[in-house]
Amino acid sequence: MDTFLRSVTLLRESVPDLGKYPFNIPAVRSLETLDLHPQVTLFVGENGSGKSTLVEGIAVAAGFNAEGGSRNFNFATRRSESELHKYLRLVRGTRRPKTGYFLRAESFFNVATEIENNLDAQQGHGLVSHHDMSHGEAFLALVQKRFWANGLYVLDEPEAALSPQRQLALLRLIHDLVRSSCQFVISTHSPLLMAYPNAQIYHLSEKGITEVAYEQTEHYVLTRDFLLNREAYLRRLLE
Template sequence: MSLREIRRRRSFPNSEYPFNTDIVRNFNSLSIESPVTIIAGDNGCGKTTLLEGVAAAAECILISGEPMEREQRFSPAFALADELKLTWSVKTRNGFFFRAADYVTYTRNLALIKEEAKEKVEEIRARDPFSLEVLPYARTYHDLHMLYGDGLDKLSHGESFLQLFQARFRPGGFYILDEPEAPLSPQRQLSLLALIHDFVGDGATFLISTHSPILMAYPGADLYEVKDGQLQSVRYEDMEHVSLTKNFLNEPERYLRYLLES
């Protein structure tokens, strides 16, 4: 595994965002002892905030949105990153930070870049078939086509997620995935598990925030749940998402009766 530990350097400097969120304020350290570390918790508990800070500290590329640049909207992530110390066994440059919430914008931007490159190639070749000016645009179009075929925007939302991961995962990489199950059916979530497992076998490390009991079931994953504003290690069968889903599937009428009658 590439990343070994995430640790707070000192007391956090102020009570402004992101330091006023419970999960950040209470954070001390997180040891990465499994190739797959999973963090679960209710909406609004601060999972994404913590992952953004780790991603900025790890100098991850933000795959599904704008670049992570201090002067842009990720300055809170870099403020948190400055207070975190990451310990590596081997510092990898392969990897990325993926946020499902930004994915639609990402696919549209890719499609626009590819179309603009194609139009520029056609324009230059119409003016001068032998011009070297065409090369950077032709390479951009070629690289995007090799990675994503006709384009992620031509696939269903779930299919394009998996296509992105298949195209961009690399052996030995470090990947931070924020709710990657968002558009995936249960069957596609199983496909993602299999893909993650393939790359774990090639030395990749994953830090995943999820609501999915399917992803939480990855064999040997270290599981954490945000409880009372703190990261707590928990067994799979004791995770709230797992127990609630299991109980609902066993007795849906009991839950529905209570909800519909209230």
């Protein structure tokens, strides 16, 4: 099956200085070409590994507003995006998405405010007030009301506001949308979201970017070992 985005390439020869942010992040500096899964691609890694920076760069290069929203959103509460998007080349498939969205946890409040200030945006989001909900409820309502078939969706740490049960609910929503010909590119810390069947998982670290299996992710290994050996972990950690 063809996809909306086939791959992303760093145009290294065009970067003026690979020693400056964000190109000094090891995973970004080592980036050449990454193939993207036609359904779900996941970027995982420690804080500061560059996964949110890379996802933001892909989103902006794809035409989304840096703080989030659809391609029709054009606002800036505070410009903070990196220059990475200027040096990324997206290889697109033969299909074109009919819709799409960039959802990032840290700036969703700003997106919700923008929706409230625009009647057309309110109607497009199901006439719900995200500010009248908890952060987690607002996240799920956005996906339920605004994520439609044949869409490209870029998510930056969507689990930030979600309980484990709500993360599973999001996983089901993602699956329903994948079956409606959608493509997802997601950065996450959640071992629950990482478990999506057949997802392509890239691990970002000081060593660069490597493709890993779910059971090889640090998040899965640590969570499994902690739950199986909780007392030993706590004893070593707290003593």
